[in-house]
Each structure stands twice: as structure tokens, then as C-alpha cells.
Amino acid sequence: MDIKAAYLNADLDEEIYMEVPPGSNIPEGHVLRLKKGVYGTKQGGCIWYIDFSRTLFTLSYTPTQADHAIFVRESPDTFPDIISTYVDDMGLISESLECINQDKEALRQHYEMTDLGEMGWILSICVTHDQEKCTISLSQKKFINDILECYSM
Numbered sequence: 001m002d003i004k005a006a007y008l009n010a011d012l013d014e015e016i017y018m019e020v021p022p023g024s025n026i027p028e029g030h031v032l033r034l035k036k037g038v039y040g041t042k043q044g045g046c047i048w049y050i051d052f053s054r055t056l057f058t059l060s061y062t063p064t065q066a067d068h069a070i071f072v073r074e075s076p077d078t079f080p081d082i083i084s085t086y087v088d089d090m091g092l093i094s095e096s097l098e099c100i101n102q103d104k105e106a107l108r109q110h111y112e113m114t115d116l117g118e119m120g121w122i123l124s125i126c127v128t129h130d131q132e133k134c135t136i137s138l139s140q141k142k143f144i145n146d147i148l149e150c151y152s153m
Contacts, residue, residue: 001104003052004112006088007037007044010051016041045087055110056083059103084122091119 003009017031018038026032037044053063053071061071061083073081081103082093092100107113119127126139 001090001092001107002114002116003088003090004114006052006111007039007048009111010037010044010047011035012037012043012047014043016043048088052085055107059106086123089122091122 012034016034018034020026020028020030020032034041037047049068056062056071059073061073061081064070064072069085071083071085075081078095081096081099083103084091084093092103094100094103104113104115118129121127124140124143126142128137128139129135130137
């Protein structure tokens with residue numbers, strides 16, 4: 001899933017001003033006060049993470065101690081549901097497709113999102129699903145080949 005304009009979903013809790021971008025109809029000498037997080041500001045990523053974490057908390061997800069970008073919802077009967085995040089992209093993992101669809105719908109109540117379908121790539125890692133063998137394989141073959149090519153090897 002991809003969250004559209006993720007940083008703009010989080011409200012700033014402090015006053016931040018920016019210069020008017022070139023080509024704007026705002027008179028010279030004026031500045032703009034930001035009300036929402038903006039990519040590139042020091043606060044943007046932090047307030048987006050806080051906003052998104054709160055939303056996931058309402059769905060009973062908590063961040064793992066090892067990596068705060070991985071959220072888990074424990075279940076006594078099944079493997080835990082997992083949401084992995086990277087800025088505005090996320091992967092949902094569950095034994096139940098119904099749970100994934102419910103979580104997607106719940107998240108759509110808070111954010112405008114694009115469903116990218118079954119995960120094929122994440123952070124330059126190729127993800128291959130083999131339904132018959134019930135396996136998932138991860139490969140960095142493209143990354144390795146790109147590095148080898150870069151150094152003429």
C-alpha cells in the first residue's frame with residue numbers, strides 16, 4: 001500500500017514558517033505558516049510517524065522493540081498480523097486475507113491510499129511468492145548485478 005501525500009496527514013504542533021515558493025501570487029516579503037507536516041522539514045517525518053502510529057494503535061498494532069517501523073498485532077490463535085512501513089509505503093502480512101482487507105479498509109478511513117497489490121518489490125528487494133510450496137523468497141540479485149556493473153565486474 002502507498003499512502004498519498006503522507007506527511008500532509010499530520011498536523012504540526014508548533015509554528016513553522018517558510019519562504020514563498022517562486023511563481024506564487026503572494027506579495028513579496030510575506031512568508032507562509034505551515035499547518036501540516038511537509039516532506040523535507042525536520043519535523044515532517046516525526047509527526048507523520050506519530051500520527052500513523054496512533055492510527056495503527058487504534059487497530060491494536062504496536063511497534064516492535066527491534067524496529068519501530070514494524071507493527072504487530074498479536075493473536076492467541078494465529079501467527080501475528082504484521083504491518084511493515086517505510087515512510088509512506090507499507091506491507092501487510094497476515095494468515096488471513098480477510099484481516100488484510102479489513103485493515104486496508106480501516107486505514108482508508110484515515111488516509112488516501114493506493115493498493116499496489118501483492119508485494120513484488122520492497123527497498124530494492126525482490127519478493128517472490130510460491131503458493132504451491134507456501135514459501136516467500138527474498139532476493140537482491142538486481143542490486144548485486146547493478147553494483148557489479150557499476151564497477152565493471
